[in-house]
Amino acid sequence: MTIDLKNLTIQNTHEALVRGDFTVRELVEAYLNVIQSRDGDIHAYLEVYADALQQADLAQEIIKSGKSTLLTGIPFALKDNILLKGKIASSGSKMLENYHATYDATAVARLKKEGAVFIGRTNMDEFAMGGSTENSAYGATKNPHDITRVPGGTSGGSAAAVAADMALVALGSDTGGSIRQPASFCGLVGLKPTYGGVSRYGLMAAVSSFDQIGPITKTVTDAEIIFTAIHGKDEHDGTSISETTYTPQRVGKTKPVIGVPYEFLKANSGSEGESGIDRDVLENFNQSIEHFKKLGFEVKDISLPNISNCLPVYYILNFAEVSSNLARYDGVKYGFNKEGKDFKDEYFKTRAAGFGTEARRRILLGTYVLSSGYYDAYYNKANAARTLITNDFHTAFEKVDIIITPTTPAPAFKIGEKVSNPLAMYLEDIFTVTPNLIGMPAMSIPSGFSEIEGKKLPLGIQMVARHGDEKTLFEAGKIFLGEK
Amino acid sequence: MISQSDIEKLAQLARIELTEEEKQKLAPEIDAILGYVAQIQKISSNTETQPVLGAVKNIIRTDIALNEPSSHTQDILAEAPHREGDYVTVQKIIAQ
Numbered sequence: 001m002t003i004d005l006k007n008l009t010i011q012n013t014h015e016a017l018v019r020g021d022f023t024v025r026e027l028v029e030a031y032l033n034v035i036q037s038r039d040g041d042i043h044a045y046l047e048v049y050a051d052a053l054q055q056a057d058l059a060q061e062i063i064k065s066g067k068s069t070l071l072t073g074i075p076f077a078l079k080d081n082i083l084l085k086g087k088i089a090s091s092g093s094k095m096l097e098n099y100h101a102t103y104d105a106t107a108v109a110r111l112k113k114e115g116a117v118f119i120g121r122t123n124m125d126e127f128a129m130g131g132s133t134e135n136s137a138y139g140a141t142k143n144p145h146d147i148t149r150v151p152g153g154t155s156g157g158s159a160a161a162v163a164a165d166m167a168l169v170a171l172g173s174d175t176g177g178s179i180r181q182p183a184s185f186c187g188l189v190g191l192k193p194t195y196g197g198v199s200r201y202g203l204m205a206a207v208s209s210f211d212q213i214g215p216i217t218k219t220v221t222d223a224e225i226i227f228t229a230i231h232g233k234d235e236h237d238g239t240s241i242s243e244t245t246y247t248p249q250r251v252g253k254t255k256p257v258i259g260v261p262y263e264f265l266k267a268n269s270g271s272e273g274e275s276g277i278d279r280d281v282l283e284n285f286n287q288s289i290e291h292f293k294k295l296g297f298e299v300k301d302i303s304l305p306n307i308s309n310c311l312p313v314y315y316i317l318n319f320a321e322v323s324s325n326l327a328r329y330d331g332v333k334y335g336f337n338k339e340g341k342d343f344k345d346e347y348f349k350t351r352a353a354g355f356g357t358e359a360r361r362r363i364l365l366g367t368y369v370l371s372s373g374y375y376d377a378y379y380n381k382a383n384a385a386r387t388l389i390t391n392d393f394h395t396a397f398e399k400v401d402i403i404i405t406p407t408t409p410a411p412a413f414k415i416g417e418k419v420s421n422p423l424a425m426y427l428e429d430i431f432t433v434t435p436n437l438i439g440m441p442a443m444s445i446p447s448g449f450s451e452i453e454g455k456k457l458p459l460g461i462q463m464v465a466r467h468g469d470e471k472t473l474f475e476a477g478k479i480f481l482g483e484k
Numbered sequence: 485m486i487s488q489s490d491i492e493k494l495a496q497l498a499r500i501e502l503t504e505e506e507k508q509k510l511a512p513e514i515d516a517i518l519g520y521v522a523q524i525q526k527i528s529s530n531t532e533t534q535p536v537l538g539a540v541k542n543i544i545r546t547d548i549a550l551n552e553p554s555s556h557t558q559d560i561l562a563e564a565p566h567r568e569g570d571y572v573t574v575q576k577i578i579a580q
Contacts, residue, residue: 099563100559100562100563102556102559102560102563103556235545235550238542238543239543309523309524309527311520311521312520312521312522312523312524313524315517315521316521316524323498330499331565332564332565332572332574333563333564333572334560334563334564334565335563335565336565337565337566340575342575342576343574343575343576343577344499346574346575347499348499348500348501349501351498351499351500351501352500352501352502355500360500360502360506361510361513361514363498363500364491364494364495364498364500364510364514365514365517365518367494367497367498368494368514368518371494371497377522377525378521378522378524381524381525381527382524384527385524385527388527422513422517423516423517423520426517426520
């Protein structure tokens with residue numbers, strides 16, 4: 001039988017599985033067939049798990065027993081930095097090429113408990129540093145909408161897998177836009193939860209005060225179902241939060257009130273310069289706001305006086321935390337080892353050969369901003385600015401419930417276009433880094449297309465809400481996309 | 485300006501070996517990035533830093549093992565590049 005993969009959602013797949021329209025094995029086989037025919041060009045997967053069909057049969061048993069949940073038998077792609085016990089997790093790095101996870105990440109364990117099927121692990125920028133999946137030690141992933149372009153990053157493999165019908169849904173991780181930007185480039189929904197919303201246990205640390213695991217899906221409803229399954233307090237992650245940690249108070253009586261930082265958008269779209277917002281993106285954004293108004297949403301202009309510092313603040317803290325977190329890769333306890341002439345030399349050789357260019361660059365930058373003499377000028381200043389930006393958002397959320405911007409300043413760029421200019425790659429993240437700085441939840445939803453060279457390239461808008469208020473993001477997203 | 489010797493010092497601190505070619509390439513790249521992020525130095529120094537991640541606070545738990553003794557030992561040791569029995573081995577640290 002042929003399964004119409006394009007139109008599958010978690011809900012309708014669950015119903016079809018329970019009715020017996022197709023089995024979990026047939027479903028997983030359908031995805032494996034697409035992987036077989038398309039992934040040679042796209043390269044979303046680093047590994048397709050040999051036991052995917054066995055997992056499918058186990059899920060089928062649960063369905064047969066009448067104990068299935070919405071996620072039983074749902075095929076997931078898993079980003080390569082999230083642990084699944086016994087399987088390789090390499091974080092897109094040569095450093096962990098042969099590293100086998102010794103335990104399940106909490107998010108994975110919660111999905112396993114519901115009988116979700118993990119099809120394979122997906123490509124990413126090494127240790128979650130980049131914005132295009134070109135920084136992987138295992139080659140670049142291509143955008144299924146135009147294979148001459150990047151899928152975004154760092155969760156580019158996860159987004160490409162879902163966009164090309166090589167998985168129904170995926171897990172990614174987001175440090176500064178790594179779920180939302182690839183979701184936007186690939187025409188999908190991507191959620192970065194509130195900091196602490198989903199346990200980081202079993203997620204390889206990049207920037208510990210920014211990192212969050214989240215879903216990449218075709219619909220907002222699917223993102224909500226996955227978030228509901230994986231979120232919540234976890235004894236293994238001291239920063240994980242519970243339902244009662246935050247009590248967001250909404251100001252909109254019937255619908256959430258939308259805030260748009262017009263001043264910030266204008267400051268970034270003055271000229272046709274490199275850092276400006278693309279004309280199609282701006283036009284699509286204005287149309288999206290009109291669409292929200294037609295749907296009955298109130299839209300207000302808001303001011304975020306300190307937002308212009310978001311990228312420098314983000315990157316200083318990113319470098320600092322990355323250099324500390326990557327110190328653990330020393331060739332002693334696990335992972336890659338390269339022999340040196342003595343104990344110390346072995347560190348130098350292992351870390352030179354095991355890390356890729358961007359990882360090494362950021363380790364050096366982090367070492368610089370944390371070194372005595374520069375610590376106050378960079379790291380401490382960045383922390384002070386982080387407070388100022390957070391206060392701006394708290395003030396804005398006194399009169400609105402969601403803050404909307406484009407997700408990215410331009411649609412997916414060409415492979416190789418920015419790879420030799422690290423600063424240009426960093427500027428891509430102008431809209432996505434702030435929610436990580438301030439710990440608030442953010443979701444990218446598809447908002448249309450930009451036609452370039454005869455290819456339709458997806459665009460997205462990003463919605464940010466108060467701490468703990470994913471609910472409002474789901475509600476507004478569903479109304480915008482016309483989901484029931 | 486970041487010089488090549490600054491890059492060498494950072495690489496020493498970070499325990500990463502760099503080739504001459506890499507040092508030459510990294511110096512201007514790192515210089516450009518630091519030049520860009522330096523704009524935050526304009527921020528007033530009077531701003532007080534506070535934890536921004538809302539309700540995050542120190543979490544204390546009883547100091548007891550959450551798993552049975554030795555239940556993960558072999559899995560974890562299997563990942564070590566060099567081992568001898570239940571020990572991870574490294575090169576001699578103190579020279580003769």
